[in-house]
Amino acid sequence: MLHQGSWFTSLITLSVVFSLSSLMLKPEGANHTVGDSSGWELLTNYTNWTQGREFHVGDVLVFNYNKDQHNVMQVNSTAYADCGRENYISLFNKGNDSIIMSEVGEHWFICGMYDHCENGQKLSINVTL
Numbered sequence: 098m099l100h101q102g103s104w105f106t107s108l109i110t111l112s113v114v115f116s117l118s119s120l121m122l123k124p125e126g127a128n129h130t131v132g133d134s135s136g137w138e139l140l141t142n143y144t145n146w147t148q149g150r151e152f153h154v155g156d157v158l159v160f161n162y163n164k165d166q167h168n169v170m171q172v173n174s175t176a177y178a179d180c181g182r183e184n185y186i187s188l189f190n191k192g193n194d195s196i197i198m199s200e201v202g203e204h205w206f207i208c209g210m211y212d213h214c215e216n217g218q219k220l221s222i223n224v225t226l
């Protein structure tokens with residue numbers, strides 16, 4: 098006859114196993130490689146690139162670029178509009194930067210090198226739940 102304590106132990110073990118498997122089944126955020134194979138550079142129109150895409154909280158933006166030529170500045174709407182480089186929110190400059198979208202709303206990115214932003218190297222996306 099099974100001791101009552103063992104029953105509880107089995108139940109707890111089962112529930113732990115189920116919780117772990119539901120965690121593993123939880124869908125992860127999507128990866129979006131900015132500019133696809135072109136990456137983050139001067140000749141891509143990033144407004145076109147965002148067309149037909151959905152960005153959700155938990156998704157990851159991947160910026161691939163030559164770090165001697167470009168960087169990624171997360172900025173506010175004003176800095177996005179006038180390419181202001183002084184008051185950026187975050188600066189990324191590794192050349193292969195993964196940025197997790199943790200908040201709902203508009204997110205703005207510019208290149209802070211040379212006059213790249215003025216020449217159109219900027220990205221604005223709307224992140225939803």
Ligand SMILES: [Cu+2]
Nearest residue numbers: 166167208213
């Ligand atoms: Cu650039």
